[in-house]
Amino acid sequence: MKINYYCRKTISPRAFMKSFIIAALIAGSFFFAPCGFAADFQDQGVKTQFEKGTLRLKYSMLGSGAGGGAALNTLYAEKRWAELVEGVVGKRYVSDLYYFYLGAAAEALGYSEAALNYYDLSLAAYRNGDRCTVGFDSCRGVAMPAAVVERVNTLRNPAKELICKPLKASMAPAQLELLQQRAEKVLQFADRNRVSLIANAMCGSVFKKGIYLAVMLPNPIEYNENTLTNYMIGARVFDDVVRKVLPALAGGDGDLAVDGYDVTVISYKKTFGIAQAIPTKVQYRFYLPKGLAERYLDKDISSQQLLDGSVILLNDDRIDLKLQ
Incomplete structure (x- = not known):
């Protein structure tokens, strides 16, 4: 026994x-664990520009604007960063929300300087009138531009949230x-x-x-x-x-x-x-x-x-x- x-x-x-x-x-x-760094990009050119903070959104005759925004918001909510970045680029459309998505992805993947660039571009798009609207639900629940300002302040003053x-x-x-x-x-x-x-x-x-x-x-x-x-x-x-x-x-x-x-x-x-x-x-x-x-x-x-x-x-x- x-x-x-x-x-x-x-x-x-x-x-x-x-x-x-x-x-x-x-x-x-x-x-x-920097698990976000395992993001799998299909387009290496987009990946390189994105990481450097030089990726820029452009209007195109084939752009889809706010159409399909729910799918992008799902990628954002699920933290599927590479798919989100390539999805935003595929829109061929300029929006403060889309630059916010790029900034959020860059921040999550550890590219803080790139994130600041995209957040600044988001604010510039907002000022220029390239903005999502609450009335048409094209902001997908993101409080623009307040959400951008909050992230910029956090990144530029990391002492508050370093731990x-x-x-x-x-x-x-x-x-x-x-x-x-x-x-x-x-x-x-x-x-x-x-x-x-x-x-x-x-x-x-x-x-x-x-x-x-x-x-x-x-x-x-x-x-x-x-x-x-x-x-x-x-x-x-x-x-x-x-x-x-x-x-x-x-x-x-x-x-x-x-x-x-x-x-x-x-x-x-x-x-x-x-x-x-x-x-x-x-x-x-x-x-x-x-x-x-x-x-x-x-x-x-x-x-x-x-x-x-x-x-x-x-x-x-x-x-x-x-x-x-």
């Missing part, structure tokens, strides 16, 4: 806080104060390095039963794919971005109840010397254990030792990086 024994176990405050954060993240169905709501809700007051201090340092890093952070860029993630303080950063540096492999670019991404933001995430007073730091960096590579070369996106994700990060900042270990003890993903595939 098998006998099961049960006993009470005293849980430390830090362990309790970690378990509470994990439970809150799961309950909120919010795992920090995602599920992570805020999971933190005790003392931990939340430490988290806000880290967020302010990340903003200072972004200002120094001309990085455009989007709202909710800092959140929590769960990886191999550990909880990580996660941040997603666009990399302002483009790399030459003629001379650099993806692994060489990854090493430079660590040097150009990760090691610079790490003091903001791991440094400072107090013990933040996390197991490590999850840094996602969105980078681009292209063939230098060709004017029309199209940049290709490469996404690196660094899971840095807390203890190793602290030892690295204390200069007890090298950059290579930190990388060797971390988990690194390239477009979701695990890799090893060797510094030059």
Whole structure:
């Protein structure tokens, strides 16, 4: 006969806080993962222009205007961003709502500068009379132009919403104060390095039963794919971005109840010397254990030792990086 024994176990405050954060993240169905970056565009030319913020809507004799707007609104509601962008372009029509859709898609996919461009174009279209109307239900429930103004204000003032709501809700007051201090340092890093952070860029993630303080950063540096492999670019991404933001995430007073730091960096590579070369996106994700990060900042270990003890993903595939 098998006998099961049960006993009470005293849980430390830090362990309790970690378990509470994990439970809150799961309950909120919010795992920090740039899933939107998997958007599948059929037209690569549209994709490239869209990501750069240079996509422009034009009138055409074949344009359908507000017709079929319900289908676009469904794509917007379901967050099917690539289909939404290509659907808007296929309308061959200029509308403040259609530029709003482009801005919303760009913001969700992490292209904050492009999103601001499209939101500004939405406001310009509204002023020029190229606007949806509530009377004909062509705005599809979107409060124009108030919805655009709200998104612009949020993107241009990310400090208010840099920390995602599920992570805020999971933190005790003392931990939340430490988290806000880290967020302010990340903003200072972004200002120094001309990085455009989007709202909710800092959140929590769960990886191999550990909880990580996660941040997603666009990399302002483009790399030459003629001379650099993806692994060489990854090493430079660590040097150009990760090691610079790490003091903001791991440094400072107090013990933040996390197991490590999850840094996602969105980078681009292209063939230098060709004017029309199209940049290709490469996404690196660094899971840095807390203890190793602290030892690295204390200069007890090298950059290579930190990388060797971390988990690194390239477009979701695990890799090893060797510094030059």
